[in-house]
Amino acid sequence: MLFNPITLLPFLLLLTPTSSNPIPVPDGLILEARAGATCGSVTYTATQTNAASQKAYALYQAGTTLGSGAYPHTYNNYEGFTFAVDGPYQEFPILSSGAIYSGESPGADRVVINTSGKQAGTITHTGASGNNFLQCT
Template structure:
C-alpha cells in the first residue's frame, strides 16, 4: 500500500493542529478549560446515572428551541456552567449551561439570559488556534514521527 505525500501532510496537520472553543454568555466569559471541566462533571454524572440540585442536573435537554448543536444528535444533557469558575455542586445553577450528548460529546453552551419563558439561546462561541500554545511543538514532533512510521510501514 502506497501512501501519498498529501495524505502524510494531512496527517501532520491534523495531529499538530489544535483548537479550543471559548464562549460568551452575556457578560460571562467561559474559557475552553472551564467548558471542558463543566462538560466532564456532567459526563461523570450521566455515566453514573446520578443527579444533584433541585433541578436534578444533569437532566435531559429537549432542544425545544431547535438550536443547531454542532450537527450532533441527542439525547442531550444540560449542566450548569458557573461564571465564578467553580463546578456546579447543587446550589444556584445560574443562567448558563453546557450541553453534552449521551456519549459525553460537548454540543454547545447555552444561556437563559436574553431568552423568554425559560427558553435558551446560544452563547457566542469563539474558536481559537492553539498553534502558539506550549504543547504545539510537541504535537508537531509527534505528528512528524507518526507520519514517518506510517511511511516506513507502508513501503
C-alpha cells in the same frame, strides 16, 4: 521556505497543561475542541466548558444528579438549535464564578453534552424569554 518554530509558540502554549492537577477525563468522554463561550456578558474559557462537560458526563454515566434541578438532565432543544453533535442531549450548569457546579443555584448558563459524552454547545437563559434559552457565542 524555512520553517520558524517560534511562530508556533502561541499555539504550543495553548496545548500545554496549565495546572498540576488536571481534571481526569471519565472513560468514554470525547471532548471536541472548544474555544470557550460567551453567554450574555460572561465569558467562559475552553478549560471551564470542558470541566463542566466532564462533570456532567461523569454524573450522567453514574446515573446521579445534583441540586434541586437534578442536573444533568435531558435537554430537549425546543429552541431548535444546531449543535456540533447529534443528541439526545443533557444540560448541566456552568457557573460564572469558575467553580464546578455542585448543587447550588445553577445560574443562567449551561453546557450541553450528548449521551455519548461529546460536547454539543453552551446555552443561556440570559436575554431569553421565560424559561427559554439562547445559544452562547
